[in-house]
Amino acid sequence: MRTSATNRASGLVLLVALLAVVAFLSVTQGSRSIDLTDVLRALGNLGDDGTITSTVTLELRVPRTLVGILAGAALGVAGAILQGVTRNPLADAGIMGINSGAAACVVFAITVLGIQGVSYYVWFAFGGAIIATFLVYTIASMGREGATPVKLALAGAAVTAGLTSVTSAIVMTNIDALNELRFWQVGSLAGRYTPILVGVAPFILLGLVASLGLGRVLNGLALGEDTARGLGQRVGLTRAAAFGVVAILAGAATAACGPIVFIGLVVPHLARFICGPDYRWILPYSMLLAPIVLLLADVLGRIAGAPGELQVGVVLAVLCAPVFVGIVRYARLVEA
Amino acid sequence: MENPHMQTWRSVLAVATLGAVLAGCGSNDAPADETAAASGPWSFTSGNGDVVKADKTPSRIIAHAGEAAALISFGIKPVGIYADEPVKTDLNLKDLDLTGITILGEEWGKIDVEKAASLAPDLIVGDWWPAEKAYSGLEEGVDEKSKKLAELAPIVGVSQGESIVDLAEGYEALATSLGAKVDDPQxxxxxxxxxxxxxxxxxxxxxxxxxxxxxxxxxxxxxxxxxxxxxxxxxxxxxxxxxxxxxxxxxxxxxxxxxxxxxxxxxxxxxxxxxxxxxxxxxxxxxxxxxxxxxxxxxxxxxxxxxxxxxxxxxxxxxxxxxxxxxxxxxxxxxxxxxx
The missing domain is CATH 3.40.50.1980 (Nitrogenase molybdenum iron protein domain)
Structure with missing residues (x-):
């Protein structure tokens, strides 16, 4: 045990405080400079009084911040669960086909149904993510031994490749779809207002609550399936439940923001580094660390890009790529 | 990393370079006057200021969508067209009779240069974009392979510069130099x-x-x-x-x-x-x-x-x-x- 339970609990409290600070930054900082007093007044009145400062604060920044918190938490937890259930330190929602499924469905919406606009993509992306995850899980479950980590990774790669090629085939012949998709695919919190927030919040909250019950069984799975079985766990059921939660969390987050990379991959490692290998702690740590990283990246993008903005997906890629390299090197050291 | 600003603008540009020149081109897609076109020598001052010269007047022209439509309106029929979207939906081209014209591309940034070479062109026509210092189809961000189009033949175009009047006059002048008669009452x-x-x-x-x-x-x-x-x-x-x-x-x-x-x-x-x-x-x-x-x-x-x-x-x-x-x-x- 690296740290005592008390230490870990106070760590969580610290992270909650940190998240509050970052959320405050996200509401007060942006490409438009607004006096702190104006922001506070808008927050205090809690109604749009028609001034631009109040509109920007309440209708742009607050929903955007809340979407960032929810999507970040969802991606962090989904990544942690996947890394646990597949015993693959490089797993994230992408390997489950979630991004490719969402992208395929968004392209379908653009080309076949003629729909355009972020707020309309939400449900298609969500549906696509769920379908892709279901497909991956079903394919991996075939055979006597069920959905083993290796089969899951293979099925995920196969479904991703299949869906990506279909998506490419469509967008190569349709430049409008290509451009729409290119924007969506970077991942962004811009333009995510109240309707999107209200749409995805119930799913993410449900998924987050459910995820907290998975810590103990993930610990069992981490010891290997036979050991877990020996400890009396129903491995197949656990895995199915874990995948259900991941599909809802990552699907909803991807629907809201587009495919945001690295968060689900990097944050669980950070969490593990801080609190050790116990999933009962890794899950809540990931749940708090991920939105901190996501919001921080978003605020940076807004300040660095002013008077325009940098998309959070771009900022994250720049920030997290070196961390990812570090993880790869660290993992190799452990193996050696 | 792709620049999202540029990509957005590209999507817009894709439609932009359609250069709809539909007025008056419904009925006069007759081939250029070959006897006039066969003479030479020929020269044209392009949008970037270069004077492009040839021993004889070019007659096998590959043109970008909107520019092609402009030439067709003066009775100059290109041998090949590259567009930024399918020619069936391209605003310039969708109502034109394109029989006998080879389509070399229907997506921004992608030109089939091999097919273009097989047409043995003696002139490429595309707008000159001063802000990018490039001709239509050869801008920053297109497929590198597409840029080889410029190696097939001299390239000319009118500048997207100070005025649309310059563009209209410029393509009329280009068409005239290529042997077109521009006295259509339309x-x-x-x-x-x-x-x-x-x-x-x-x-x-x-x-x-x-x-x-x-x-x-x-x-x-x-x-x-x-x-x-x-x-x-x-x-x-x-x-x-x-x-x-x-x-x-x-x-x-x-x-x-x-x-x-x-x-x-x-x-x-x-x-x-x-x-x-x-x-x-x-x-x-x-x-x-x-x-x-x-x-x-x-x-x-x-x-x-x-x-x-x-x-x-x-x-x-x-x-x-x-x-x-x-x-x-x-x-x-x-x-x-x-x-x-």
Missing amino acids: IAANKKRFETAVTAFKAATAAKPNLTAAGMSPTDEKVYVANPKYAPELLDFQRWGLKVLDPAAPDKDFPYWETLSWENADKYQPDLILWDGRAYKDTLNAEFGKKQPTWFEIKAAKAGAVTAWPAYWLHTYGDFATELEKLTTAINGADENIGN
Whole structure:
């Protein structure tokens, strides 16, 4: 045990405080400079009084911040669960086909149904993510031994490749779809207002609550399936439940923001580094660390890009790529 | 990392370079006068200032979509066309009879250079974009393979420079140099209609000396404000009395626009919004007002003072006349006290 339970609990409290600070930054900082007093007044009145400062604060920044918190938490937890259930330190929602499924469905919406606009993509992306995850899980479950980590990774790669090629085939012949998709695919919190927030919040909250019950069984799975079985766990059921939660969390987050990379991959490692290998702690740590990283990246993008903005997906890629390299090197050291 | 500003603009450009030149080309797609075209030597001063010379007048031409349509309107039929989208939907090409013309590309940035080489072209025609210092189809961001098109034959084009009039005159001059007869009565009629339209436009702007306008293109992620310096038709409008505002800080890497985040959407307050015509629909203003909380912070947007702007696609007098007539109506109905 690296740290005592008390230490870990106070760590969580610290992270909650940190998240509050970052959320405050996200509401007060942006490409438009607004006096702190104006922001506070808008927050205090809690109604749009028609001034631009109040509109920007309440209708742009607050929903955007809340979407960032929810999507970040969802991606962090989904990544942690996947890394646990597949015993693959490089797993994230992408390997489950979630991004490719969402992208395929968004392209379908653009080309076949003629729909355009972020707020309309939400449900298609969500549906696509769920379908892709279901497909991956079903394919991996075939055979006597069920959905083993290796089969899951293979099925995920196969479904991703299949869906990506279909998506490419469509967008190569349709430049409008290509451009729409290119924007969506970077991942962004811009333009995510109240309707999107209200749409995805119930799913993410449900998924987050459910995820907290998975810590103990993930610990069992981490010891290997036979050991877990020996400890009396129903491995197949656990895995199915874990995948259900991941599909809802990552699907909803991807629907809201587009495919945001690295968060689900990097944050669980950070969490593990801080609190050790116990999933009962890794899950809540990931749940708090991920939105901190996501919001921080978003605020940076807004300040660095002013008077325009940098998309959070771009900022994250720049920030997290070196961390990812570090993880790869660290993992190799452990193996050696 | 791809530049998202550029990519957005590209999607717009894809439609832009359609250069609709439909007026008067329905019936006169007769082949060029071969006897005249066979003579030489030939030379043409291209948009970048280079004088391009040939021993004999080129007759096997590969042209970009809108430029091809312009040439066809003067009776010069290219052997190959490269477009930025399927020719069936390309605004310039969809109503033209393209039989006998090889289609070399139907997507921005992708040209089948091998097929182009098999046509043995002796001239490539595409607009010159001064802001990018490149011809249509050879700009930064296209497939590297596409750029080899320039190795097949000399390339010429008229500059997207100071005025649409220059573009219209330029393609007429190019067509003439290639042996076209430009005495079709339809061509003269379009020129006349254009002159009348300019007079009416000038009268409308003179009646509203305080009216300000801005070229804008809102998207889900950002708001783009056009920089007239690189939009010949906006320069024309300014010249004819419409105060099209110049954005204070055009993007450095792609100076066609100043990009604003939605938080800063209200940075400019014109009396009339000139909405990028390649994306314009009558219902869009209300839609953006509904989905973007700050769009109606622009007073003109809230008041519904929006009209389509023929962004980057005009090549001929006929199209320009039609668009000017619509703008004149919008200006006559505009309120010069909406913005700041």
